[in-house]
């Protein structure tokens with residue numbers, strides 16, 4: 001069980017974070033049917049309908065089922081609104097003090113949460129200044145959840161950290177912690193990254209480049225799950241090259257992962273390069289070449305259709 005709590009803001013603001021208690025580093029395989037219950041608890045207002053939560057959960061299931069190639073599905077239950085009483089939970093309390101009274105409210109209304117793999121408490125009333133907190137397999141959400149927020153919080157319960165982005169990478173990256181344009185663990189809602197999918201066990205280990213040559217990378221919506229990314233291992237980390245998701249025309253995006261930054265609760269975060277060649281252009285288009293001086297270069301072959309063909313040239317130090 002993961003013992004970390006995260007506070008989530010849609011703009012990536014981390015307002016608070018809580019204690020790490022139990023070491024639980026390592027793999028983050030998540031496959032199979034996940035039983036998820038959304039418990040609606042009101043401390044006064046009921047600002048949105050149960051049906052809209054049910055619909056958002058269904059959309060989240062569609063997203064996860066597609067992204068995982070059917071390896072994960074969500075079996076979702078949404079309770080009716082339950083009256084939480086007069087005293088709403090303190091947003092500043094410890095995780096245990098937030099979740100214990102919510103569990104009691106659910107149980108008092110006849111909803112046992114223990115059989116569920118993930119529990120979302122969707123709470124109306126408290127004004128917290130953030131959207132949600134994840135702690136182990138429990139999530140506390142204080143606004144109307146859309147599918148993107150559900151997927152994002154679910155990702156945390158799967159062991160995924162925020163997907164970052166950086167415009168500048170020198171000796172180290174200056175990172176926007178939640179800046180990834182494509183991953184739902186960043187600000188995107190297109191698809192989980194190949195790196196995230198490999199860690200979750202949704203696709204097999206992707207090819208690591210050991211020699212100079214031509215390589216094919218398939219779009220993430222095809223079932224060619226063995227070649228959805230190309231990984232170049234360099235001293236500063238792993239470069240994950242993949243097809244920009246959601247588009248048919250070839251275009252390469254690059255993320256950098258330093259495996260040594262795995263935490264007790266989450267896999268190592270990835271950083272999308274926002275300016276791999278020039279400012280304002282995160283996508284490397286056919287004919288362009290991405291270079292890491294002294295290490296490697298990758299040219300995207302001129303073509304109008306995927307799969308993307310990459311010509312990789314490794315320096316002597318990486319061979």
Ligand SMILES: [Zn+2]
Pocket residue numbers: 006007008009152156162
């Ligand atoms: Zn988050």
